[in-house]
Amino acid sequence: MARRNGVESGASNTGTLGKAIAVLELVALSDRPMRFTEILERAGQPRGTLHRQLSHLLEEGLLDLNADHCYEPGLRLLKLASSAWARSDLRRLAAPHLQTLHELTGETVHLGVLKGAEIIYLDKVESRQAVRMTSQIGKASPAYCTGVGKAALSVLPEPHLADLLRDAPFRCFTAQTITSLGALRVELEAIRTAGYAFDREEHEPGIRCVAAAIADPALSFVGGVSVTGPAYRVGEEVLQAWAPLVQRVAATITEEIAARLGPSR
Amino acid sequence: MARRNGVESGASNTGTLGKAIAVLELVALSDRPMRFTEILERAGQPRGTLHRQLSHLLEEGLLDLNADHCYEPGLRLLKLASSAWARSDLRRLAAPHLQTLHELTGETVHLGVLKGAEIIYLDKVESRQAVRMTSQIGKASPAYCTGVGKAALSVLPEPHLADLLRDAPFRCFTAQTITSLGALRVELEAIRTAGYAFDREEHEPGIRCVAAAIADPALSFVGGVSVTGPAYRVGEEVLQAWAPLVQRVAATITEEIAARLGPSR
DNA sequence: ATAAGGTGTTCCAGTATATGGAATTCGGTT
DNA sequence: AACCGAATTCCATATACTGGAACACCTTAT
Secondary structure, three states, rough: OOOOOOOOOOOOOOOHHHHHHHHHHHHHOOOOEHHHHHHHHHOOOOOOHHHHHHHHHOOOOOEEOOOOEEEOOHHHHHHHHHHHHOOOOOHHHHHHHHHHHHHHHOOOOEEEEEEOOOOEEEEEEEOOOOOOOOOOOOOEHHHHHHHHHHHHHOOHHHHHHHHHHHHOOOOOOOOOOOOHHHHHHHHHHHHHHHHOOEEEEOOOOEEEEEEEEEEEEOOOEEEEEEEEOOOOOOOHHHHHHHHHHHHHHHHHHHHHHHHHHHHHO | OOOOOOOOEEEEEEEHOOOOOHHOOOOOHHHOOOEEHHHHHHHOOOOOHHHHHHHHHOOOEEEOOEEEEEEEOOOHHHHHHHHHHHHHHHHHHHHHHHHHHHHHHOOOOEEEEOOOOOEEEEEOOOOOOOOOOOOOOOOEEEHHHHHHHHHHHHHHHHHHHHHHHHOOOOOOOOOOOOHHHHHHHHHHHHHHHOOEEEEEEEOOOOEEEEEEEEEEEOOOOOOEEEEEEEEOOOOOOHHHHHHHHHHHHHHHHHHHHHHHHHHHO
């Protein structure tokens, strides 16, 4: 259930493992297969060292080497992650509520949690099979420009929030993207008073959503739920109309988390 | 595209990383959260060492520690795996064919690849949202008792196959599960001549499927596609009727793999 | 209250293991 | 055939992993 989302320290003191995982992530999160030299440039490590690290990652099945000497994410990652996903208590607990939310709105519903300054999507309920299913489960998006992300940020205690925002860059995805710390803080204040957050095409053009935060009592994790739809179908009034609904579902999930954590503690 | 699925050597010479990943897998693949002592017993490593390994895994976000001192899979796994999944060339190439197969049969369609003696599911197309989506993407199942698995095994060259089956245990899931090496070899021979494989409730009671193998020309990976359904809906005749269809789709995918690999080579 | 037992964490000398620069092999190109 | 860049292997050095044991902590029983 509870998840630590402590502010990540820049330099890792995890020794060998940390460096190996950094390489793994470099390769896995790249959008194209990478050759040795390309990795070498970005990893900032000596040839010999990097080569051994890659060899080990290959042997462990975390990376694969295709016929063109290109490194790609390996199958073992999928195997490990599928278990992680299946076991997430938050996801299991939230699932029926997400389903309800989807049935009431007819649009796509997301569940995400904050990790660092990013939102990682844990689950998704959508109607049409047409778009690829599971498209973004596990995907990470910046918190400052997504509904779930802003909702989650809005419930963080100030010092923690400041830490998170200190070195978070504001990349501009659309004309509506919030691009300054000041604007974000104003927005977060508005979200705090309203109790829900909107994303009006701030991350992807033509995509809007309403979101509300969820968290456990000790704030050992924060996240949110959202209803998302295309702008042509989801007008301002619709967005406003759904807000209380989303807020109530989020509150319900939060209560259930507290209930499960309460008795045991 | 191509993926190595070499026979895994028992003892890993991947040093620190190997041991850390072993611990990670131990925790991630367990079905319940584990406390320190429990991990200690199964990991077979000294207290101090294990503690440091766990600390590093925590710091890297690969594991999380919940309020009850229980270790759980971390979010970073999801993030890494989602990229792995999204980028899989095989999956992308096969997707439209899986969709076709689903539309023609109305039942659930799976895509899986062989990794060691296990099948790892890469994709799935199903109709009803009722069952949880993505339920088993990334999940690993033994090859010898699943349709996709048997199909994949049937196209492996003999020495490689022998290696794989040498130490693969035959766990009995249902009354129909194949439980001896002899029986499996007879079955594989039948599959080789037929060109497709059946799973008649060998893995899960009440679940049947037809599968056919896919592979790249150099056998750098083998896998398969399958159509799965409940026994009450999918009778013997239906299974037989679908076989040629599944076989043809598998053949098409295999050809497209060869085509993409051919020109570049 | 106090003690006992189990569980999780920290410490430190010894040493196995990762490091990284340089030399070597490989593979494709002119 | 000879060249060039890329990938791989090698090896002395220094780092960071090892693992036993001592320490802190929380829970339960007396």
